[in-house]
Amino acid sequence: MKNAISRWIRNYFGFSTSEARGFLVLLFVIAGLLLTPFLLDYAPDKIPLSSDSAKLDSIVAELEVSTPEDYPYEKKKASISRSDVKADPAVPLHLFPFNPNTTSIEQWQQLGLPHWMAERILKYRSKGGSFRKKEDLLHIYDFPKDTYQKLEPYIQLPQQASDKPSIERSLSHSAPLSYTVPTREKLTRFDLNEADTTQLKRIYGIGSKLAIRIVKFRDNLGGFVREAQVREVWGLDSAVVDELLRYGQITNYQSVRKLRINEIKAEDFRHPYLKPYVAKAIIAYRNQHGAFHSSADLKAVKLLDEQTLQKLEPYLAY
Numbered sequence: 001m002k003n004a005i006s007r008w009i010r011n012y013f014g015f016s017t018s019e020a021r022g023f024l025v026l027l028f029v030i031a032g033l034l035l036t037p038f039l040l041d042y043a044p045d046k047i048p049l050s051s052d053s054a055k056l057d058s059i060v061a062e063l064e065v066s067t068p069e070d071y072p073y074e075k076k077k078a079s080i081s082r083s084d085v086k087a088d089p090a091v092p093l094h095l096f097p098f099n100p101n102t103t104s105i106e107q108w109q110q111l112g113l114p115h116w117m118a119e120r121i122l123k124y125r126s127k128g129g130s131f132r133k134k135e136d137l138l139h140i141y142d143f144p145k146d147t148y149q150k151l152e153p154y155i156q157l158p159q160q161a162s163d164k165p166s167i168e169r170s171l172s173h174s175a176p177l178s179y180t181v182p183t184r185e186k187l188t189r190f191d192l193n194e195a196d197t198t199q200l201k202r203i204y205g206i207g208s209k210l211a212i213r214i215v216k217f218r219d220n221l222g223g224f225v226r227e228a229q230v231r232e233v234w235g236l237d238s239a240v241v242d243e244l245l246r247y248g249q250i251t252n253y254q255s256v257r258k259l260r261i262n263e264i265k266a267e268d269f270r271h272p273y274l275k276p277y278v279a280k281a282i283i284a285y286r287n288q289h290g291a292f293h294s295s296a297d298l299k300a301v302k303l304l305d306e307q308t309l310q311k312l313e314p315y316l317a318y
Contacts, residue, residue, distance in 0.1 A: 097156045100131045111154075112147055128210040131157065132239060192230065192248040193223045193255050203247065205240035220272050222257035224250055225314040258317040262291040273311045278303045292318055 009020045094110040100121070103111075108118035121140055131137060134155045137148055187202055197211035206214075210233075217233050218224055227250055231241050259271065261282070269279040281303040292298055295313050299306075 095150070095154055097154050098151075099156050099158065100137055101125065101157070111151060117143065127235060128205070128207040129237065130205045130240075132205065133157065136239075187247050189247050189249055191251050192227065193218065193250060193252050195248065200244075203240070203244050205237065205243060210235060210240075217272070222259075222271075222315050223253075223255050225253065225256055226250070256314065258315055260317045262286065262318060271312065271315060273308055273315075278308070294318060 006017070006020045006024060009015055009023055010017065013020075013023070015023060093112050095112075096110075098107060098111065103121075105115065105118040105122060108121060109115060113121075117140075120142075124140060134152055134157070137143055137151075137155070138145065190199055195215075197208065197215055200206050200211040200214055201208065213235060214230070214233050221229065224230065227245055227248070230236070230244060230248070231238070236244075259269065261269075264283075266280060266283040269283060270276075271279075278301075282298070282301050285301045286292060289300075295309060295316070298304055298309055298316075
């Protein structure tokens with residue numbers, strides 16, 4: 001019987017003799033595991049019942065029907081979420097006019113924000129983020145809306161310095177947050193492919209890190225061929241991109257660096273739009289079928305999809 005089953009498994013699955021035996025052992029193990037729960041149901045219960053089993057049963061029954069009202073501490077604990085915490089108890093609430101682009105952690109706490117939220121705002125600013133209008137505060141993840149409504153009359157941004165809210169005059173007892181309106185050099189239009197980090201940092205909302213990131217992305221591409229490519233830079237807010245494109249444009253397409261696809265070596269064939277395994281497939285196809293003469297020839301490479309080819313085409317030279 002065993003040999004017949006083993007022979008059938010070898011013929012059906014194409015296994016060798018040792019593979020068929022291993023397969024049979026695995027089947028028996030699986031069957032044993034599946035039957036174990038049923039066999040345990042018929043095993044005698046060797047654990048003696050306690051004399052207090054009735055009392056234990058009554059306690060379990062009480063626990064099962066208990067409601068959260070029976071445990072006021074747990075109910076209170078469950079009702080408190082992180083977003084409900086408005087301020088640290090140790091910091092007294094104190095409202096005053098402030099600029100969210102320069103406010104410190106201690107000042108945020110005085111305004112009613114918890115320490116973790118204040119740290120989140122400063123982390124956002126350290127990465128180049130900025131607040132251009134009051135509503136931008138709500139872009140901070142988990143920023144409490146009711147707190148924003150209380151703070152909104154006190155928010156003062158540099159571009160609004162000439163129009164200070166009347167609330168400032170009514171708070172003569174408060175120490176207003178001092179800030180200076182940044183003076184920026186008058187901006188003129190410039191070429192995105194020729195701009196350096198100093199020129200990019202003149203755009204409101206772009207700091208040193210973002211300026212370096214833009215230049216690095218542009219260099220890896222080989223230059224911008226479309227102004228919309230700036231939006232592909234990681235970490236750039238859409239409002240900052242809109243401000244950048246007010247002055248940045250592309251006038252010099254001659255500086256775009258192209259890849260000579262019929263001459264380039266596999267180890268040098270790199271581009272942000274091209275995955276490494278697709279680049280290898282292109283080189284392998286070229287070696288097998290000969291030089292490419294146009295993008296139509298590249299369509300024969302199965303791993304290269306149409307969308308990637310369209311984005312890559314301006315950077316190829318045949």
